[in-house]
Amino acid sequence: MANEIPFPLYHKTARKNTIQRALDTTLLFLLISLLFYRLLSLKTHGFVWLLAFLCESWFTFFWFLIVNAKWNPVDIKTYPQSLEPRFPELPAVDMFVTTADPVREPPIMTVNTVLSLLAVDYPADKLACYVSDDGCSALTFYSLVESSKFAKLWVRFCKKYKVQVRAPFRYFLEDPISTSAPNLEFKEEWEKIKAEYEHLWLKIKEASRKSAPCNLTHDLAVFANIETSNHPTIIKIIGENCEEDVPHLVYISREKRPKYPHHFKAGAMNVLSRVSGLMTNAPFTLNVDCDMFVNNPQVVREALCQLVGRESERDVGFIQYPQCFYNATKDDPYGNQMVVLMEYIGRGLAGLQGPPYSGTGCFHRRKVIYGAWPGNAASINDYEAMKEFGKSEEFLESATHALKGEKGIRKSISDYLEASFQVAACDYESGSSWGTKFGWIYGSMTEDVLTGLNIHKKGWKSNFHLLDPPAFLGCAPTGGPAAMTQQKRWATGLLEILVSKSNPIVFTLTGNLQFRLYLFYIYLLSWGLTSVPELCYAALPAYCIIANSHFLPKVQDPAILIPVAIFVTYNMLTLREYLKVDLSFRAWWNNMRMARITATSAYLFGVLAVVLKLLGLSDTVFEVTQKDDEASEDEDDDEINGTAKFTFDESPIFVPGTTLLLVHLTALLSLCLGLRPLVHKDGQGSGVGLGEVLCSLWVVLCFRPFMKGLFRRGKYGIPSSTIFKSTSLAFVLVCLGTASWA
Numbered sequence: 116m117a118n119e120i121p122f123p124l125y126h127k128t129a130r131k132n133t134i135q136r137a138l139d140t141t142l143l144f145l146l147i148s149l150l151f152y153r154l155l156s157l158k159t160h161g162f163v164w165l166l167a168f169l170c171e172s173w174f175t176f177f178w179f180l181i182v183n184a185k186w187n188p189v190d191i192k193t194y195p196q197s198l199e200p201r202f203p204e205l206p207a208v209d210m211f212v213t214t215a216d217p218v219r220e221p222p223i224m225t226v227n228t229v230l231s232l233l234a235v236d237y238p239a240d241k242l243a244c245y246v247s248d249d250g251c252s253a254l255t256f257y258s259l260v261e262s263s264k265f266a267k268l269w270v271r272f273c274k275k276y277k278v279q280v281r282a283p284f285r286y287f288l289e290d291p292i293s294t295s296a297p298n299l300e301f302k303e304e305w306e307k308i309k310a311e312y313e314h315l316w317l318k319i320k321e322a323s324r325k326s327a328p329c330n331l332t333h334d335l336a337v338f339a340n341i342e343t344s345n346h347p348t349i350i351k352i353i354g355e356n357c358e359e360d361v362p363h364l365v366y367i368s369r370e371k372r373p374k375y376p377h378h379f380k381a382g383a384m385n386v387l388s389r390v391s392g393l394m395t396n397a398p399f400t401l402n403v404d405c406d407m408f409v410n411n412p413q414v415v416r417e418a419l420c421q422l423v424g425r426e427s428e429r430d431v432g433f434i435q436y437p438q439c440f441y442n443a444t445k446d447d448p449y450g451n452q453m454v455v456l457m458e459y460i461g462r463g464l465a466g467l468q469g470p471p472y473s474g475t476g477c478f479h480r481r482k483v484i485y486g487a488w489p490g491n492a493a494s495i496n497d498y499e500a501m502k503e504f505g506k507s508e509e510f511l512e513s514a515t516h517a518l519k520g521e522k523g524i525r526k527s528i529s530d531y532l533e534a535s536f537q538v539a540a541c542d543y544e545s546g547s548s549w550g551t552k553f554g555w556i557y558g559s560m561t562e563d564v565l566t567g568l569n570i571h572k573k574g575w576k577s578n579f580h581l582l583d584p585p586a587f588l589g590c591a592p593t594g595g596p597a598a599m600t601q602q603k604r605w606a607t608g609l610l611e612i613l614v615s616k617s618n619p620i621v622f623t624l625t626g627n628l629q630f631r632l633y634l635f636y637i638y639l640l641s642w643g644l645t646s647v648p649e650l651c652y653a654a655l656p657a658y659c660i661i662a663n664s665h666f667l668p669k670v671q672d673p674a675i676l677i678p679v680a681i682f683v684t685y686n687m688l689t690l691r692e693y694l695k696v697d698l699s700f701r702a703w704w705n706n707m708r709m710a711r712i713t714a715t716s717a718y719l720f721g722v723l724a725v726v727l728k729l730l731g732l733s734d735t736v737f738e739v740t741q742k743d744d745e746a747s748e749d750e751d752d753d754e755i756n757g758t759a760k761f762t763f764d765e766s767p768i769f770v771p772g773t774t775l776l777l778v779h780l781t782a783l784l785s786l787c788l789g790l791r792p793l794v795h796k797d798g799q800g801s802g803v804g805l806g807e808v809l810c811s812l813w814v815v816l817c818f819r820p821f822m823k824g825l826f827r828r829g830k831y832g833i834p835s836s837t838i839f840k841s842t843s844l845a846f847v848l849v850c851l852g853t854a855s856w857a
């Protein structure tokens with residue numbers, strides 16, 4: 116009946132972006148002109164010209180792909196107030212949280228994420244929260260048990276007073292009592308809840324200080340003598356929603372054995388899908404990383420508006436919310452807050468088939484996870500081989516219900532415990548299609564993008580939904596090493612997809628992937644590859660100075676206007692994008708220079724990791740990002756001033772950047788000392804031009820954090836071993852450069 120009501124629960128409207136399109140195309144036109152100019156004059160110039168041409172061809176191609184992604188931005192408007200009138204019986208939603216390491220991911224963080232999910236503005240009996248712990252940590256389990264006691268008070272309090280931020284560690288940062296004059300009852304309750312939370316916080320803090328959170332007896336006995344990478348399944352129902360107004364809470368630590376690859380987060384997500392399929396089998400799922408709490412309690416209703424409703428809305432497979440961060444350092448010094456990326460590319464993709472799946476803050480249709488195709492339930496009959504789902508009869512039954520959109524008869528969740536242990540075992544997937552045809556797909560460190568691509572290939576759409584206030588807030592890596600590790604993993608994972616046996620470039624053209632989204636995937640998957648042209652191009656000016664050559668037209672050549680125009684347009688255009696979303700000039704600059712730094716270091720190592728994997732020399736590993744506990748406790752003055760110092764460690768990842776900088780410094784120094792002929796002494800074609808010198812200065816400016824790092828000590832300084840390696844490398848490179856001159 117509900118299907119017959121004509122008005123939709125959400126609207127997509129195109130955004131006007133004439134100026135942006137004009138600027139974007141101007142730049143594209145200029146880039147192409149430069150390529151033509153290079154081609155026409157290739158004969159009179161040597162190797163340097165050719166290298167510049169190759170790099171610029173790649174940049175032009177990339178720019179075309181970016182323009183394609185940004186071209187059709189949309190706004191999404193939802194009508195959550197109409198949801199209940201149309202669907203008096205709201206659908207159930209299963210919520211997944213993954214955590215993997217109690218040290219890098221402090222349990223108090225996971226607890227806050229879980230509390231925010233439990234307190235979301237939605238009927239509690241329709242929700243269930245499943246926590247996967249790949250760390251198999253007694254501390255995490257203990258923290259969850261303790262917090263489930265607090266959850267009863269917390270959920271009631273949030274719903275009664277319509278609290279916005281439902282993660283207590285953020286909520287209690289502000290004091291509503293001193294800022295406004297609320298009623299007495301609120302004041303009393305607020306103080307009581309705050310004290311309760313502080314008590315919980317203390318208990319967890321205390322427990323994390325000890326080697327074991329408390330005596331490993333009773334419920335904790337199973338954790339005694341456990342090895343993180345070799346242990347049986349542990350599943351505990353921490354809270355069962357019976358008479359309380361709190362959703363179910365289930366703890367899962369899947370079985371791990373050294374013999375069986377566990378596939379990192381993708382493996383964990385598949386276990387979560389199966390256990391929840393048995394226990395509650397909600398038609399929709401939400402998954403977040405352990406550091407990502409609900410910041411907008413309406414988010415479930417908001418997402419459902421896009422998932423239920425008219426027939427035409429039913430081919431939306433998942434709703435992706437942007438990654439926003441609560442610990443965002445002012446002006447984005449590590450260039451990883453991705454605000455502009457979300458605003459322009461995210462919105463643009465929502466105007467196409469939809470954004471990629473980015474791993475957290477995403478609502479899926481359960482049947483999409485099970486590999487269903489868009490369209491009607493009819494396609495279920497295509498599932499001739501139900502054994503693809505694995506050997507559990509009970510799971511098969513639940514999956515059939517999910518695929519057909521039926522509810523089935525539900526027992527109490529504890530009745531499914533035994534079957535849950537079966538589907539969480541590490542040999543369960545043997546002979547099944549989990550991780551290959553459906554579920555979270557294995558084989559990439561960015562399992563999210565691979566999984567999303569697999570869904571898009573079937574023709575499912577997705578939506579990108581920017582909410583105000585933001586739907587979820589997570590924790591962005593701070594500091595050089597953590598930021599680089601994350602970017603390296605992304606570059607690795609994306610390249611792994613590019614070179615995988617189902618190489619999307621070849622195979623997706625035949626599928627149901629929209630051509631323009633296909634172009635976007637090519638862009639995304641090649642992120643790591645940009646490192647090569649970026650590094651070559653960044654080295655060119657220094658090479659030219661040292662080898663007494665030039666890669667840009669001379670100042671007196673009118674053709675110099677093309678690269679100048681490119682430089683000006685590109686910077687204006689990107690700056691405009693930042694200013695338009697209320698970001699500062701400084702944030703723009705930080706992102707520009709971090710893009711250069713990341714490309715020439717983290718991405719380069721991503722490429723290396725994939726090459727080593729292809730050669731069979733080493734396998735790729737998911738390195739979990741270090742998350743800072745609470746708001747960083749030891750904030751130093753610099754961070755408050757918004758000029759956070761870049762941090763370094765011994766990792767080789769900092770070698771290319773340091774080398775590049777040293778080479779440029781050497782080149783510039785040799786100019787100053789007059790060792791190199793300055794600006795075309797001979798008045799002829801050869802000799803260093805002004806362009807090369809300015810470019811070299813620009814590179815040094817981009818690598819200023821490294822420059823400072825050369826002179827600083829401790830975590831703010833580049834370790835002397837790195838400086839030593841880089842100096843040796845730079846020496847060799849400079850010698851090679853001078854050799855070609857002599």
Ligand SMILES: O=c1ccn([C@@H]2O[C@H](COP(=O)(O)OP(=O)(O)O[C@H]3O[C@H](CO)[C@@H](O)[C@H](O)[C@H]3O)[C@@H](O)[C@H]2O)c(=O)[nH]1
Pocket residue numbers: 213214215216220247249378379380383403404405406473474475560561562563601604605608737738739740741
């Ligand atoms: O073996 C593992 C490794 C990781 N995780 C979880 O995966 C999530 C993401 O890990 P994190 O270290 O925070 O990586 P990020 O780079 O911050 O994550 C981004 O990138 C990942 C892909 O590289 C996506 O999976 C994430 O959703 C996305 O937020 C966390 O909840 C982890 O607990 C596991 O459950 N098992």
Ligand SMILES: [Mn+2]
Pocket residue numbers: 404406589590740
């Ligand atoms: Mn993360």
